[in-house]
Amino acid sequence: MSNKQFSLIRNFVNTSSRARQCITCGSVATQEALFDVGNGMSIIERYCDLCIKNVNSAR
């Protein structure tokens, strides 16, 4: 995934009954980041408030 391009960050609204976790620290996720990985594909990674700042600063 080294060539993925950061796309955008948006507020993550959990609409399911299952809690979504931050992929970095495992806390409850409140934000999600979209990455363009080419070929019209994108992936979503979810983060908590703290970890999303690291994603932002790495743009």
Ligand SMILES: [Zn+2]
């Ligand atoms: Zn986190």
